[in-house]
Amino acid sequence: xxxxxxxxxxxxxxxxxxxxxxxxxxxxxxxxxxxxxxxxxxxxxxxxxxxxxxxxxxxxxxxxxxxxxxxxxxxxxxxxxxxxxxxxxxxxxxxxxxxxxxxxxxxxxxxxxxxxxxxxxxxxxxxxxxxxxxxxxxxxxxxxxxxxxxxxxxxxxxxxxxxxxxxxxxxxxxxxxxxxxxxxxxxxxxxxxxxxxxxxxxxxxxxxxxxxxxxxxx
Ligand code: AP5
Numbered sequence: 001x002x003x004x005x006x007x008x009x010x011x012x013x014x015x016x017x018x019x020x021x022x023x024x025x026x027x028x029x030x031x032x033x034x035x036x037x038x039x040x041x042x043x044x045x046x047x048x049x050x051x052x053x054x055x056x057x058x059x060x061x062x063x064x065x066x067x068x069x070x071x072x073x074x075x076x077x078x079x080x081x082x083x084x085x086x087x088x089x090x091x092x093x094x095x096x097x098x099x100x101x102x103x104x105x106x107x108x109x110x111x112x113x114x115x116x117x118x119x120x121x122x123x124x125x126x127x128x129x130x131x132x133x134x135x136x137x138x139x140x141x142x143x144x145x146x147x148x149x150x151x152x153x154x155x156x157x158x159x160x161x162x163x164x165x166x167x168x169x170x171x172x173x174x175x176x177x178x179x180x181x182x183x184x185x186x187x188x189x190x191x192x193x194x195x196x197x198x199x200x201x202x203x204x205x206x207x208x209x210x211x212x213x214x215x216x217x218x
Contacts, residue, residue, distance in 0.1 A: 001107070002080065002082035002107050003026075003028065003081070003110050003217075004082045004083055004102060004110055005028070005082075005083075005084045005109075005111050005112070005113070005214055005217070006085045006112045006188070006193075007019055007086045007087075007112075007115070008112055008115070008184060008185065008188070008194075009114060009115035009116065009199060010117060010119070010174060010182075011122060011126060011173040011174060012117065012122040012123075012125040012126040012170070013115040013117045013199045014117070014125075014199050014203070014206060015086045015115060016032060016086060016136070016138050017203060018203075018206060019084050019086040020138070025211070027081070028082055028083060028084045029081075029083045030083075030086060031074065031079070031086065031088070033066060033070060033085075033086070033088040035086075035087075036069060036073065037051045037055060037069075038055075038136070050065065051065070055163075055164055056163060056164060056169065058164055058170070058171075058173040058175075058176060059176060060091065060180060063094055063097075066088065066090075067093075067097040070085075070098070070101075074101060082107070089184065090184070091184075092184065092187055095184055095187055108218070109188075109191075109193060110217040110218050111195065111213060111214045111216070111218070112188040112193040112194050113195045113209075113210050114188075114194055114195065114196050114197065115197050115199040115206065116198060116199055117199040117200060118200075121200065123171070125143070126170045127167065128140045128141045128143070129161065129162070129165055130146070130150075130159035130161060131160060131162055132152035132155065132157050133152075133157045133158050135152070135154065135155055137152050137155070139152075143203075144203060193218065195214075197213060
């Protein structure tokens with residue numbers, strides 16, 4: 001049976017960091033809505049140009065556009081065994097759409113690990129984040145530095161700071177998360193799928209708790 005895992009958590013909680021590790025360990029495709037938008041922006045596609053303004057303001061890209069993009073991504077052959085979803089769903093409408101998409105495949109969301117980190121820590125995490133240009137590998141100048149400053153350990157490409165990691169945009173992203181995405185915590189708790197994880201631990205300990213939460217999924 002395919003397995004679909006939804007990683008939930010505020011901006012900077014460590015979803016991307018963990019998704020990279022867990023997807024490799026489990027052999028599951030990592031589907032990050034933010035990465036797909038950024039790739040489209042880099043390629044200057046219509047989707048990327050359309051999403052840019054929302055991303056720069058720290059707002060959500062409209063549901064219909066985001067849902068269509070994820071529907072297309074999940075229909076590709078590499079998702080036949082399922083996917084580790086990072087950054088999607090982000091609204092109850094997106095969560096309902098995901099359930100509908102998976103139902104047509106006789107599947108469902110199996111587990112929703114929620115990485116919890118207090119708001120005051122998120123700003124420090126995002127302002128110290130460096131991302132690799134080639135593949136999006138993530139570092140932190142204090143908590144998870146690359147071996148050579150400014151270069152990715154995995155592929156040697158240049159590290160950069162995301163435009164939406166500026167303090168004013170980060171504050172808005174956290175506000176948007178609180179208003180529009182945090183209702184999903186209760187949404188998935190009521191379905192018996194939520195596993196709450198303390199995201200303040202070292203990265204390896206968060207991974208261990210995440211794997212345990214996934215193991216308890218449906
Ligand atoms: P997206 O790219 O999804 O951003 P996000 O959800 O805001 O999440 P981040 O990537 O910022 O954080 P993360 O939780 O992955 O943390 P990370 O692992 O990097 O979305 C960007 C934009 O795209 C949105 O604002 C929106 O406009 C649009 N968008 C995307 N999806 C959408 C959707 N579904 N609907 C509508 N619009 C959408 O870690 C952060 C830092 O902390 C790193 O430096 C890392 O090294 C460090 N770190 C990680 N874990 C630890 C730890 N345990 N201890 C110490 N440091 C740690």
